[in-house]
Amino acid sequence: MADLAKAESAKEVENVIKNSGIKFRTYSTLGLRDDADFLFWFAAKTVDEIQKVIEKLYTTVFGKYIIPAKTYLSCTRPSIYIKSGKPLGFIVDEEMKKHVIVYPFTKTREWYLLPKEERQSIMDEHIEVSRKYPQIILNTTYSFGIHDEDFMLAFEVDEIRDFQDLIMDLRETRVSKYVQKDTPMIVCVKKDIVPLIGSLG
Secondary structure (H helix, E strand, C coil): CCHHHHHHHHHHHHHHHHCCCCEEEEEECCCCCCCCCEEEEEECCCHHHHHHHHHHHHCCCHHHHCCCCCCCCCECCECCCCCCCCECCCCCCCCCCCEEEEEEEEECHHHHHCCHHHHHHHHHHHHHHHCCCCCCEEEEEECCCCCCCCEEEEEEECCHHHHHHHHHHHCCCHHHHHEECCCCCEEEEECCHHHHHHCCC
């Protein structure tokens, strides 16, 4: 496609998503993975709303060139381990961090067989370590019964090394014994739709 056509197509995609009424974020994974060039993060009250915007996306000029690599589906729910009871998985309206790391995982069957008091104790330790990194925003959502993994984490961070430090510290907690990590994780760089599509060549 000519550069002008690409620019017009990018604006078309931007208009479709912005007018959909759902919350969204867009990121580049160009050169960071061999199976994906970008990531769209949609948040809505129903899966129907997400389907509708994706249907419209595929009818755009750009949509004809999209080959989906991965799809993750999850829901926000109040955590049984966090005392406030607030869900930790939503797109806030404040300024985004430079990176998001999508981190899907499943807990082993042994985890769910532990008494709730023991699980709470282990998670208290896990949460305490996470609090040492206030510069990292953690979005926790649940995929039980609706997707392949149990949990979908999205860590928002400006400095990738901060995320590495957090993960290294979390690996030393007891909860890591019960985490099964066999789903690809994705490191993404914040990028608006129009320059994102323009970067694809």
